Every structure is written in structure tokens, then in C-alpha cells.
Amino acid sequence: MNAFLALVRSETATFVRDKMAVFFTFLFPLIFILIFGFLMGDVDSPSATLGLYGAVTIDEASLRSVIDESGVNRTRSFGSEGELEDAVAGRSVDFGLVWNGRALEFLYHPNRIQENHAFEQLALGIADAFNLRRQGLSPILPIRTVHVGSEASTRWLNQMVPGIIAFSILSSGLFAISGHLTGMKQRKTLDRLIVTPMQPVAFLAAIAVVRLAVVYVSTLLTILISIAVFDLTFSIDWLRLTVLVLCSTLGMMGLGTVIALVVRRPSSAGNVANILAMIMMFLSGIYFPIEFMPPFLRALSRGLPLTYMADAMRFATGVSDMSVVRFWAIALSLLGLAVVLFPILAGYVVRPQRT
């Protein structure tokens, strides 16, 4: 037991000294969430400011009341079309509207590519409602929109945070083997360890224990900071979250074994793991919704473990729904990956270094 504790202590010290591991486990998720949270936090309900220039007073009251009901957050009036154009160009208003009595001219900044679509939807609503209002009419079809998910699933950032946590687990698990362990092999530290009475299983268990603890702390920290800074709501099922963190970390360590075995040079294994992790991050629906990808990328996405880890993490944090059977199938598949690959990993630890 003392030997195991010594291994845990040594693995902890090694992890803390490894700046890249600390970065990807703790800092990366936080930096990512802080940047994207502030950059795209209001993507679900953009806070649009409309600049208005009314060249005529005809129907101006109707227009203003339609704008007030349209979802535009703020309206600023301008004295001339030129002033309004300058405001749109200088981004002091999000989009502009010129009413000259004959047409509604909406002005947009050409560079706000990802936001203009939302502004155009608002403009369309304003134009439709105004044309009805001018003839004393209102929409005839009674419609109510009903949100079917939980409160935790209403914001884009809520969907992203569990994805980032899943990525952090993936990179931590992969690097534990294909960065850290292969590095030890290359530096011949492992060769020295295996001539001691240390059991490979105890050594791997020490790595796994340290990684699990670190990943769990990182997960909690990421969730806490997202709640504190962005006022996000999660409905966490702690049992599922804990099981998922455990199974995912071990499963990704198993996957790291495959990389360590396939990549010939131990030093390259970490780089390959890094590349694979980055590609998976872009294709697993963390940054961009999978639904918007072309069919071949969607199919590729469905073959990546991170896609399922992110989905299961969203379920465990109450952000999206999935069947309980599916959740356990994902968790147990990841655990199965570890169960199958850990004996191979133990063999890798005691095998002399390839040249």
C-alpha cells in the first residue's frame, strides 16, 4: 500500500510539473468558456439595437409600436440617413431602418456575417407586422411556441460547457498514456521502474487515480466558473456525472494505449494524440452543431467517441435529454474500452522499448 501511495504521490508531482497537461486539463476549458461565453454568449437572443430614421411622420406611431413589440432591445432615433449609416458602420447600432413613406429600408453592416442573419429575421418580422398594422390588421393564425426542454437547455453556452468538459477528459485520458507514459518509456524511466518490485497494475492504477482526481476537480471547477460568471443553470445528476467521468477517463486512457502501440516513436504518440483530440473537438458538435455539417462530416462525427461523451455529459448535467439506456450504453462502452485495453497497456509498460 505504501508503494502505491508513493506512486500516487510521484504521479501527482509529475502531473503538476507537466505544464501542457495542466494547461489542457485546467486552463484550456476555462479560457475556452470565458472567451466563447463573452464572445457568443448572447447568440440565442442577440441584444439588438435598432437605429431609426423617419424621413416622414406618416404611420410613424404604428412603426414604433411594431418595433417595440418585435424583440429589438433598444431603438435609437437619428436626424438623417447619413447619421444612421455612420452609426451602423461604426457599430454603435446593430442595424438601421429608414422609413421614407414608400419603403422600409433596412441597413446592415456587411462584416457582421454571423449576426446579420438574426437581425434580418427581426427586420422581416417588423416589415410583416408593419404592413398588417397599417391596414388595421393583426396576424390571424394563433400560434404559441412551447420549449420542451429543461431550463438548463435553453442557452447555447449550456450546450457548449459539457462538450468542453468532455474534451478536457478526452485530452487528459489520452495524454496520460500517449504523452506521459510514452515519455517515461522514451526516457527509460519505465525500464528502471519495472526492475523494482512494482507491479505494472499498481503503476497504471496510480496514473488512473491521479488522472481521475484531476479530471473530476477540473470538471467541477469548469461548472462552477460557468455558473458564477455566466449565470448558467445545470441540473446535475451527480451519480451519472461521476460514473461518466470515471468511465470516460479510463476509456480515453485505453484509447491512448492504441495510439502508443500504433505510433512507432514514443515521442510522436503525444503529438498524434494532440492532433486527434483537436480534430475530434471540431467534428464532435462542441464548437458547431453537428446538424449544420455536410452529410459526410455528420457520418464521421457519429464515429467519434467524443461525440458520445459530449452527448452523455450534456445528459448528466441536465442540458439535454437521452434515454437512460443510451447513457449507460455509452458509459459502459467507454469502460469496456478500458477493460479490454488495460491488460494490453500493462504489457506495454513492461515491454522493452522498441528501437
Place this chain on the structure above:
Amino acid sequence: MIDVLLVARTHLVTALRERVTLFWFLIFPVFLLVLLSLIFGQIGQEGEITFTVTLVDFDRGSEGPFAGVIAGVFENLAEPDTAGGDPLFNLIRPDAADDLNAFLDAELVALRRGRRAAVVAIPAGYGRTIERRLFASSEDAEGEVELALYASEGNASSDMAIEVIDQVLAGVDREILTGAGLFDSSESVPHVTARIGSPEGEPRYVDFLLPGIVLMGFFTNGLFGIPGAILFSREQRVLQRYWVTPLSVPRYLAGLSIGHLTLCAFQFALLYLIGRLALGASVTFGGYGPALLLVLAAVTFMAFGFLIASLAKTGNAGMAVANILNMPMMFLSGLFFSVTGLPGVLRVLFYVNPVSYLADGLRASVGVEAGVFPMSLVIGVPLAWIALSSAVTAWRLRWDVGR
């Protein structure tokens, strides 16, 4: 001069031989260019996306002029516009024998689980409600029912499907009012769209993205390539071996810089060709303006690399610093999307970030956008960073093995 060129060749060949370097400097920018173009190039163009939408019509079989109107519209939208094309909606409907309430419950579960983009439920008596609203007084609202549009907020596909359905229903609304003789479409005022300072309208996303990805390639190249080359060579005592030859530090630096700039030129050529030939970008980088800005960008990021090399003690520490700087500098500069509405600290980071000015200036110089910053800042801020980085490098960078 030969020794300088030899160092340049060594840097270039090492970068191209090293598969990892090759990936990050050449393949990754191409991957990102293709991926972002494929994904964001089609947002807002609904014809490119097919939404899976469920329609449950509880009003089926009822009588009256408006019974079945809404269902008919959705059925039409589930047909492709052109032969062989994709329809707007992949419409899921219950079979005749299905219990509609049970079917709706199952479909709402499918919506929550992301397998449907939206569920539309037309309640029994909806046709009657429309009829009553058209022809009865506004007080006569008793017995009115509402069409339920079920959505999964936060799910981008569902959000977009709801936008489309809202537009479709607004169109139906207008047609019903026109058909009833209540709405005179000739009295409608047209809705005109204009882009400020851009007669051609909004640039295509790939044209907006390509200059950004080129700069991202230069940026990662400078941020990781230069400290990697110096710090790892110092650790592995390669530099120590150089210094026992007649090669001086300035000549080594000159060689490293030439090699680095040549690699940037490779990056640019590859990205430009793929952008133009494979992704249909129309942006060109011809003329002195874009060329000078590209050189300024490559030199600025190279200077940044020297700055990191002078601040980090080891190669691994240098890579960690580069990683920490990489994401905030890339994302807080408008390389991939325009940046607006940042809070205090992040706004400061945006304004001190040279990438912000270079991205804005390069896009303006190739005619993709009007440009927010004056040219004095587009050139001045990167030059200031070059001066600062050079000063710190001259002061702190050690060329021997230990510090």
C-alpha cells in the same frame, strides 16, 4: 550568405519533414478553412439544410374552408423544389391508425433528444378558429385554439427550424388575409435591404474567412515555430554546436527568419489555392497593399515567437505559453467572425491584439470589408509589437544552453 541560406534551408526542411509541424502549419489551417466554409457558408441558406419536423394534425377530417390549410403547406414544403433536390422539411406524420396523443408524446421525446428539429401540433377546431377570427368580431374569442409549435431552445437546428416555420406561417397568414379580402397587398410597403459601404452586398463567408485563416496560419507558425526552433535547439545543444562554427547569432537569426518567411509563403500559396479552386473563394490578394500586410503579419508573428522564446526557460514552457496565448489572441481578433459587444477586459485585449488590426487591414485591402481601423493603426500597432518584441528579445534571449 551561404551560411544564412543553409540555416534557412535547415529550418524549412526540418519543418516540412516533421509530420507534426506539417500538420499544424499546413494541414490544420486547410482543415479549418474547409470545415468552417462548409458549416458557416450555409447558415441562413435554409435550402442547404433539411429539417426533420413532425406534423400532428388533430384537426384532420374537420370541415370548413380553412381545415387542412396549414397541413397542406407543410406537405408542400416536404417536396423538393427541384427534381433530385433536398426538401426543406423531412416531414414525419402519424399513420392513419396511430393514436395522435400518444404519437405527439413520442415525438416530443424525440424533439427533446435532438432527433426532431420541431413538432407542429394543429389542434382540433383550428380551421374554425381561423374562420371565426376572420369573420367574427374580436370579442368573440371563446373556443379559440392555438397552433402549438414545439421547439428545443438552445438546439441550433431547432432554433433555425422555428425561424423558418415562423416565416412560413407569416406567409400563410398573409395569404389567408388577402384571400378574405381584408389585406390589400398593393398597399404594402416593400422591404429593402442594404449593406453599408458594400454595393455587392454581404461577402460570401469563404471570402471573409480566407484572409483570416491565412493570418491564423502565419500566427501559429510564428507562435509555435520560432520558440520551438530556438528553445528545443538550445535544449538539445544544437545551438551550442552552431556557435563553435563561424556562424554568428545575427546570421543564424537571418537564416531562421528567411526559413520562417518561406514557410509562411508555402502556407499562403496552399490556402489561397484551396480557397480559390476547391471552395470557390473570389477574393484576390493582388497589389502592393495585401502583399505588404501579409509580410507585416508574418514578421509581427515571428517577432512574437522570439518574444516567447525569450520569456520561456524550456521548450515545453515555451509551448505552454504559446498555447495559452494562442486561443485568446486568435478568437479575440475577428479572424473567423467579426467581434462585437465584448466586455471591458476582453475589449482591451481586442484593442492591444495586433491580430485584430492585421485581420481588419488585410480584409479591407482585399476588398472584403470596409475596415474599421485607420491604416495608421493597422500598420502602427503591429510595428509597435515588433519593436517591443525585438527589444525584449535583445535583452532577455539567451543563446547558450543553460540560463
